[in-house]
Amino acid sequence: MSGRLSWSISLMLLPAVAFFVVFALGPMIAAVYISLLDWNGISTPHWVGFGNWAKAFTDSVTLHSIFLTVQVMVLSWIVQTPISLLLGVFLAGRQRYRALLGVFYFLPLLFSAVAIGLIWASSMLSANGALNSLLQAIGASSLTNDWLGNPNIALYAVIAVIAWQFIPFHTLLYQAGTRQIPQVLYEAARIDGAGTLQQFFYITLPQLKYTVVTSTILMLTGSLTYFDVIYVMTGGGPGYATRTLPLQMYITAFQDAQIGYGSAIAVILAVVGVLLSLIMIRLTGFGRMESQAEGL
């Protein structure tokens, strides 16, 4: 292709680059700069260098929210991975009834986080909601609880709702991954006399290695950004019980008007997110990223 031709065609990149640089990449870089300022968003900003950063790693509220975020990350992975994996393998089977069940499994995936938060907070988990009402009906009144109002339980309730929201997504990944496993492996195993469980542990699981890696990294980076559902359900409370890092960022920047300090927290989120994503690229390679529409 001639040089002039490629020059004219390069202009086609411009609109996308403009949007991306001005409203995504630029702001990301600006966040680093703002994190070095003491600023309430209105008055003249003051340069404080790494003051906000020092504060982020000594402020007990922020440290607590880092701790909560790690807790959400680890527990989300422990809860979501085995369930999504089993469901994905289950749905990869070709029988009718599995397809039929699958239709219902994926509904939560489509709802906005606000809709999900409201369904759970206002009706399923509220003091007079479905869960308590059900526990009473089966004679387990002692187990009823104010799920989101009890600081000892709220975080686990939130993690459960987040799992409900995201397990369908990871199930889709595992379903598609399972369908890409060559059937000959199973035939060979059957000829060798391997049972269902052996086939699962010696074929399915090892073959899903890359899917596990992708799903894990997406879960971990996702855990950094769970905001909407928690904000709608608990607003970070009761007390500080569910105030994870994104909520701490939002409350600091937009409710307490500490734009600079909020930016420092935002940059911490971004750095960890980018690091995790780089690991993903290393482990899986973008080359292999292709549409998963196959196998649905």
Place this chain on the structure above:
Amino acid sequence: MAIGQSTTRREAAKPARLRRMLPNPIPLVLGLVWFVIAFYPVYYMFITSLRTQAGFLSGSLWLPPSNPTIENYLGVIQNGIGLYFLNSAFVTVISVVLIVAVSLLAAYAIARIRSRVVQFTFRVFLLGLAIPLQAAIIPIYVLIVHIGLYDTLYGLIPPQVAFGIPLTVLILVNFIRDIPNELYDSMVLDGSGHFRILRSLVFPLSRPALITVVIYNALQVWNNFLFPLILTQSSNVQTLPLALQQFQGQYGVNVPGLMAAVFLSVLPIIVLYVVARRQLLGGLTAGFGK
């Protein structure tokens, strides 16, 4: 891409078919348990929306109401949920059209030119996949205030477009690269310019990828909460998710009314899901390979 299901695989599965006709009890039970967990809250939202408020405060809540009522729906509609629908639709349509248009142009350039600058640009876009929305939201807020778009529907569009571009470009580039070079060459020989090639070759051939990115971005924008929360203030420019969250405060203990509003907000997506399930699910996981 369901065409990809090779016949050989199907043939090979035949001997095991008889044995597989009988459901294996353990997965079946687990499958049914998850069915209840996944679907019950959705069903519960629906039956609650049909209760009177008095009905919600008494009686067996996990069973459907004996006298269903649509008064909650009428109330929500009278309360002006229609406006929020229109706001959401406006932002979604414009954002998605912009995302797909600028990404298609960029993807075409990236797929067709091997120059260093272009490939570097592609890498920068890919880096964007890693930027969490929250990390950029404070400068975006400052920027939108400065250019005078704060508290307008227009202010919601550029950041949505910017964050939609990386994954959309990635998917489209992968797809356009698969179009055989001979097809381009023959069009160039016919004297077609780039826009003509885009219109009569790339556009029709990449339709599956375009459908995928339209669905993916439409869901992202329609469901987005953070941008409206931070970039708007007045109730007349609220989008659906933000309005719902505000309803929560207004409605207080009127849970059936709130559930009616939530149900109306997810209804278009449920209808779409029934009509185009495969495309919707494919769109959601697009770009995440194994």
